[in-house]
Amino acid sequence: MLAKPVGNVPEGPGLSYEPKWDGWRALAFRQHNGVYLQSRAGRDLGTYFPDVVEAVCRAVAPGTVLDGELVVWERERTDFSQLQRRVTAGTDREALVRHHPAHYVVFDLLSAPPGLPLLGKPLAERRALLTSLLADAPAQVTLSPASTDVGQATEWLHTWTAAGLEGLL
Incomplete structure (x- = not known):
């Protein structure tokens, strides 16, 4: 599912709000022999994110399927370019995994x-x-915050953009 831009934070009964992170959407399939990390387009991301594969493997039991966002933090904000570097790093990928x-x-x-x-x-x-x-779960597998309070969601929208928040869902 893709997000659509709107002019205002929608209000109404039964709505729940979550931050939209500046990262890559990914599904994590925890299997008996490990984790298959899949992009929104269906590509295998496990080679590029062995640290996330390992963390998910430790966090949940086989049979679990998670939906989330891959992010890299750099000085208290997300750094989309570090995600992109994982794909093109080649032999330097291990250093990226260690340092970022x-x-x-x-x-x-x-x-x-x-x-x-x-x-x-x-x-x-x-x-x-x-x-x-x-x-x-280990710190690398984090639950995204959610709220039914429109005031809380509006605060996230106005204060968390400096940390890499792209909007609200």
Whole structure:
């Protein structure tokens, strides 16, 4: 699903807000033999983000499918160029992974262990399961904040842009 720009933060009953991070959208499929990290276009990203693959492998059990955003932090803000460098780095990739670790900011749980599909469940239910699932996750696998408070969302929009927030979802 792609975000669409709007002029104002929408308000109304049943709405939930989340930051839109400046990164790459990715699905993480936790399998018995590891993690398959897939781009929105269906490409395998695991080679470029071995640090995220390892962190997801430690964070969740097989059968889990996560939806989130890959980001690299540089001086308290996201750095999109560091994501791009991972793809073109070649033999320098290991140094990039060490010096500029990537993080996976997770916002949805599509399947829960041991492979229970959740797409038919309400977002609030998936979010509650995701919060519990990531309670002890390593720092590289982070739960994206969410709020039903339009004031909180508006504050994020106005104050978090310096940290790499592109907008709200």
